[in-house]
Amino acid sequence: MSDTVTGTGGIGRASAFLASGTIVSRILGFVKVIVLAAIIGQFGAAADTFAIANQLPNTIYVIVAGGILTAVLVPQIVRASLHADGGTAYINKLLTLALVVLCATTLAATLLAPIITGFIGLNLPQNEKDLAVAFAYWCLPQMFFYGLYTLLGEVLNARKSFGPFTWVPVLNNLVAIAGLVVFATLFRPDPFGDRSAAEITSAMVAVLGGSATLGVITQAVVLFYFWHRIGLRYRPDFHFRGVGLGAAGKMASWTFGMLLLTTFAGIVETQVVTLAHGKASVAVLATAWLIFMLPHSVITVSVATAYFTRMSEHAARGNWTLVKTDASSAIRGTSLVIVLAAAVIAVCAYPFAAVFVAPFDQVQSIGNVIIAFILGLVPFCVLFVVQRTFYALGDTRTPFFFTLFQVVLLVCAVVACAWLPTDWIAVGIAGSITVTGTLQAILAALLLRRRMHGIDGRRILRSLVKYLVAVIIPLAAGLTLMVILGGGVENGFAVSSRLSAMVSMALIGMVMAASYFGLLLLMRSDELTAFLTPLRERLRR
Structure with a gap:
């Protein structure tokens, strides 16, 4: 499970391999949420309390993985690899x-x-x-293993072994x-969330x-095997002075902020x-976010992770032109x-909602x-790409300030939402x-x-405008097909069952994808041509 990034072809191979692992993982993640919804529902006491307890370690993982560790580890390890021991010490x-x-935080x-x-x-x-x-007592230890x-x-990524991180x-x-499945076997499923908090036993909470x-523990421990595969051996070393960790600590302080x-x-x-x-609450917000993150995880993270290591290498050598080129390519490609x-x-x-719940009012929510x-x-x-470009440059201070800007606005807006009707x-x-x-x-x-x-802004903006123009007709076609399939009415085919919902999504997705890429070909999109050229060559061979 490794891929070496050398040039555009290497980026493509690494990105494809990362994406394949992410796709399999995300499919199973959706299966997990569907099973969870069938067992405890998306609305009600069990769904919301479990979501709250499981949300904290997940939130911290996303931030830590996307911020503190990613920002500090990859650039620092890439620089340390220039040392005589290859950066092992x-x-x-x-x-x-770390x-x-x-351990102390958890x-x-x-x-x-x-x-x-x-x-x-x-x-x-x-x-x-x-x-x-x-639930929290059982879920919070996930923080350490995440x-x-x-x-x-991230150490494997810095060593250009990209596969394990996305496959485990x-x-x-x-x-x-x-x-x-064990829970469903031992206890009565509650897909509509009717079970009260008092009815949920300690055994249910434990399972x-x-x-x-246990799933998070397995995910973490297995990576030691892949360390051994590429010749890495971890030996605890508490002698932190004199090895340049001060720079890493300074970067980490901003990302900790x-x-x-x-x-x-x-x-x-x-x-x-x-x-x-009792309405759309914590569990619903978490499920909707999971759907939102699907294309981001499969496409953006896969491409940007491969580019990030290369951008860090270019930055370590002071080649800012190539850093800029990679950032532009990553934004336009994703x-x-x-x-x-x-x-x-x-x-x-x-x-999509009908895959998780059956009542139409819940589907709408x-x-x-x-x-x-x-x-x-x-x-x-x-x-995501812009933030990782800053990280490749060794700058975590600037991301802190544009995050502060967003958080201040967000908190004000979210507090204002408290006065909305509960359904909204x-x-x-x-x-x-x-x-x-x-x-x-x-x-x-x-x-x-x-x-x-400069960040190649005109080229990026031109590409984005071209994509947005190309998606107008597919969007109209998709909406028309959705109306025909009854996606917006109770008992309509597209929302009447889990199977019909999946069939409808597949049909609409194929129609929209065919028309979108067809229009981009007519518009002679450079990015689509670059994507299709190696595919055509492989098919010819």
Whole structure:
């Protein structure tokens, strides 16, 4: 499970391999959520309290993986690889220090579970708060193993062994699904969320929370095998002085500040959305976010991860022109598919929701939240690449400030959502994330342009405009087909069952993709040509 990035072809191979692992993992992730919804529902006490407890380690993982560890590890390891020992001593010291911090943080969070969970679920009834705390004791240890997984995986990425980091989450999902099957065997499923907090026993909490954590443990520990495969051996080393960790610590301090900001924003979001008790609340917001993250994880993360290592190498050598070229290529290449993905998901929001729940009012609730999220997908993916370009430059200070800008706006907007009708609170929060995230992406791009004296902006903007023009006709065709299939009415074919929803999404997706790429070919899109050329050559051979 490795791929070496050398030139555009290497980027393509690495990105494709990363994407394939992510696709399999995400498919299993959706299966896990479908099974979870069939067992405890998307609405009600069990769904929301488990979502609150499982959300904190997941949120911290996303921020840590996308910020602290990614920002610090890859650039520092790439630079350390120039040392005589290939960076082995540096890796051991950095990993030891990070594990000590992770262990202390996880232990403190677990001991403070009643305070943390009680504060996050401030607006829940007392019996549901107690249930969320019980789930939290089982779920919070995931923080350490998510961190371990990210540490080991980012070291592999820095050594250009990209496969394991994206493939081992498959094991996590398999273990979690097995745990859910055990739960369904032992206890009565509750797909409509009718079970009250008082009816949920300690054994139910242990099976549900324990299996989720066991999956994360498996995901992390397996990566040690791949370390051995590429010749890495971890030896704890507590001698932190004199090896240049000061620079890493300075970078980490800014990303830790980002962690605090985004965690604070997440807490405010949860506190406000729990006001919609019994309506679309924490679990619905989490499911809609999972759907939002699907194309981002498969496309943007796969491409940007491969580019990130190369950008870090160029930055280490002071070749700013190549850093700029890679950033432009990553933005244009990912946006090519992300624009289509956003349009397809927006059109298919109700069928997507019908995969998880059956009552049409619940389908509408989840579907509306999906639409509010998905409108911000393209700016979110552009922001991801821009942020990693700053990390490749060794700059975590600037990302802190444009994150602060977004968090201040977001918190104000989310608090204002508390005055919305309960049916629309989750939609309002998702919309607030979209608007503030778009503004953040614009600010981040302007700051990167100033930092690098240009970011190939005209070419990027020209490509984005071309994609948006090309998606207009596919969008109209998809909406027409959705109306024909009854996607917006109760008992319509597209929302009448899980199977009909999947068939409808596949049909609409194929029609929209064919027309989108056909129009881009007519418009002679350079990015699409670059994507298709190696494919054509392989087919000819």
